[in-house]
Amino acid sequence: MSGGSTKTQVKAANGGLERGMVALRNVGARRMQTFGGLLAVLVVFSVWAVIDGGSKLLLQRTFDGLNNGFIYSAMALSLVLIYRSTGIINFAQGNMAMFGTFIAYVLIVEQGLSVVAGVIVAMVISAIGAAVIERLFVWPFDPKNHLAITIVTLSWYLIIAALAGIIWAFDPRAFPSPFPTGANDYVSIGGARIRYASLGIWATVLLTLVLVTQLLRRTKIGLAFRAVSSNLDSGRLVGIRIGRVVQLGWALSAAVGTLAGCLIAPSLLLDPNFMSKVLIYSFAAATLGGLDSLGGAVIGGLIIGLVQTMSGGYFKIIGSEFSLASALAVIIVILLVKPSGLFGSRRVERV
Amino acid sequence: MQPLLDIDDVAVRFGGVTALSGVSFSVMPGQICGLIGPNGAGKTTVFNCISRIYDPTSGSITYDGRDLLKERPHTIVRLGIMRSFQNLALWPGLTVLENVMMGAYRRGKVGFLRSPLWLGARREENSLATRAYQLLEELDLTDIAFRQCEGLPYGTMKRIELARGLAADPRLLILDEPATGLTHGEVTELGDLIRGLRDRRDLSVLLVEHHMGMVMALCEHVVVLDFGRKIAEGKPDQVRNDPRVVEAYLGAPDQFDAHGASSATSATSATGGTGGEATA
Amino acid sequence: MALVKITQNTPAHWAYRAIRWAVVAAALLYVPWFAHQPARIDQFTQVAAFAVALLGLNLVMGFAGQISLGHSAFVGLGGYITVILVAKHDWGYLQTIPVVIVICFIAGCIVGLPALRISGLYMAVVTLAVGAVFPIIVLKYDGLTGGANGVLAKNKMLPPSWTPFDAHSRFGPVAYRYLVVLLVAVVMFVLTHNLVRGRIGRAIIALRDNSTGAAVSGVNLGVVRTVLFGISAALGGVAGTLLIIQLPQATDGRFGLELAIFLVVALFAGGTGRTSGAVPGALIYVFLPYYAIEWAKHISFLKGPGASSVSGVIYGVLLLIFVFVLPGGVVDGLRRAWGFVFQVIPRPMWLMRYRGEAPLGTTAHGGSPPMEVDAHAVDAPHTPDATGPGSVPEHVAKADTTDRSLSSTTNQHPVFEGETPR
Structure with missing residues (x-):
């Protein structure tokens, strides 16, 4: 009798495990479907685009789109980090990145640091700044009071933008690129050019993604971070110091944001508003990817970048100034089909 | 049967x-x-x-x-069919009476068009409120009828939910x-x-x-x-x-x-x- | 608690209400006389217009609890419709309002449609998208909207000859426009207030506080959310019309994303979840940057080109203060302060009828006077005082001792679960 009961339970446990695996496989299958769908769209579009303008033009536009896309990816990554730790969208993210970029500018142009060192120091400074903001202005709130925290980020959006305006005024400034930007610094693929600076940006963003995911996957605090972002209450119950984890999310996010700002600043000019448009595209990218998925943020960023470039390039009716609208239209359509983004986790509502 | x-x-x-x-x-x-x-x-x-x-x-x-x-x-x-919830699904932004009135939401007719003009709304509001008040009497909750339902004892809120359920008839x-x-x-x-x-x-x-x-x-x-x-x-x-x-x-x-x-x-x-x- | 307790539907209560409304009306009408420059009256016209915009935003954000960052688009849509109809088709300003309401309502419903499936922050991004795209659309269709130059209506709204306003004086047209805008705003306030105090209003708050409970009670969440978005947009559009009446020029910059964000700030400062919150919100929105810039002129280190940014810092800090200290906004603070002085004890008409009370309440059974200065309230706030004939006792003042005969039915049952805190 005793043995029988235990056996039943072991069997039960195995059954649970098996079902868990099936569930995982189902999730995988759904991802594959999503990928497949995207790929199909991509193939159909490419064939049409090659017929329309030739392969060289398509390649060039793809590279341009990826260039923007990787910047959006980096910003989206920073948005996702805060979303996962605090459960909100940080509307101040763009301005935090802008401020960080200005710090890097001061360090490099006025203090004479090398570009790479300046960017890294600026990343550290903005991480500390974000951690302080989190501790003083976000931590006092109940973590579930999302509306209040969102309003806090809106206030910082205003304060940071205004401070930058007061300190640095609104004249656009040139920001040095950390990568070679000479006229001949490019590789040629199929007649299309990729500049070294672009390659540098792509590599930096991918490296950042890998570093962040590894940090979250391999370290103890990363484990705590993932636990908190999937279930706050359980995280607290098992003794995770949530404050530390949330602060880490903000610090990481600010560092990544500053990096994104420094990457795009050379191609735009630096002024207190220079991140606002980028931020909107990154919101789109993060939403598209599903707000809580790091990889989704990167893929979302690339899609937004490509849609923006292609729609501006190939569809004369849309035109370049309308590309923002088309990118946003794409998100709305995708959200209607998949309400929590392409790779976001769907939460089952418990009542 | x-x-x-x-x-x-x-x-x-x-x-x-x-x-x-x-x-x-x-x-x-x-x-x-x-x-x-x-x-x-x-x-x-x-x-x-x-x-x-x-x-x-x-x-x-x-x-x-x-x-x-x-x-x-x-x-x-x-x-x-009306139900109550394990962890309560009351609305802290409404008074106890209004919570119960919401149970009879389907019995009301004044919608988006008539409500702003308050056409026929007074009569309907009065009848919904009176009916909700009767239910509160039946469950002995009239003392708190005009209070927000936030911060009431758990058992009381359970009864408010019951009253809301009954309001749907x-x-x-x-x-x-x-x-x-x-x-x-x-x-x-x-x-x-x-x-x-x-x-x-x-x-x-x-x-x-x-x-x-x-x-x-x-x-x-x-x-x-x-x-x-x-x-x-x-x-x-x-x-x-x-x-x-x-x-x-x-x-x-x-x-x-x-x-x-x-x-x-x-x-x-x-x-x-x-x-x-x-x-x- | 309160110094003075007033029972609802007694002569004292009617007097209290009449005086309150008279004071409000007098203050609103006095503005054109109290303001010594036309520019100042103009600012109050803006306040009235922005109050309508905030009223609409409040429906979505305060009552339905949904962050909307695209309200500027609807204000802009209304503004452009009005200015185009007036400048190019010779319409009267006020005639455009029905058109604005219909078009903005439809536009709002379309934007709100995703809310059928998308929720929360995803929806915030959708609205942000709308707010960001609107100026781009305006620039794109420059044939209609004048592109970067905007549209200017040369014929300003002038007072007709039958009004006491002199169309050729400095003050006449400005004061007239103020009163017209005020009138429209008051109508919008009344309509919105009726909406949120009735059955639909309860449904809206219910879906904010607990949407599952609302659905089970029969609220069609999708329809309510979508239509609410439409109404909010229509109010935004009317606000746009009113802004055009104040200054008949529409440009993309006037209705950009900045406006949407500042409207959110103003709403939170004014107070969410109450229709009256729109008024202090609009006052803050109009006057804060004005005085901030005046003030910044006197501060030496702010004299640079960035001085205009000072109001941004002040806005941000103000918003932080509100979120931390007074999450309900100015209106909530005022109400609390007011609550220390006056307290209205609810006794609605239907309840009196249900209990068979005389409508006047005082003479029928000669109870305690309807309005009394509660002398104990100051030292012993929890005294179970008689609160007036047949009124519903608050939770602190347990039973109505003076008037057993009328309310006896309510308090006879044994206490079922007790008031003991658990």
């Missing part, structure tokens, strides 16, 4: 997790039916299927000869753990109250409750779930003595020996995922 609510072979799976499998039972008109089972047995899942918050993976739910699965959460109240009232947070004496009174309400109206009650005393005293029919599967059904006395029910609640007799602790743990951890195997 045709059952009012008929649940036939309902299964619910979330991804690979089986919350319910092959559950069938029915509620007769005028009956008070109890749904019991250990934590995680799937009782609330049954409720969520009836109130259309979840879609069953398979099976059918029929209410009064109608396919309930074709309905949406906001349409079932029109058919006369339901034929089937579904109560999710109505006695939680009540003292022993209050539980007895709640039982009397529910029976009284049933006797006075054309009402059937389906309730989930952990308070066995109340279930056994109140219900005419009891359904027992364990691991998402129905393990027993019948009159309270039959169910109480059913060995499978005893085992589900207390564990197998031999579980309390040396290895008991570990196997009990594994049983708990597998609760959500194992479906029926454990008892099969």
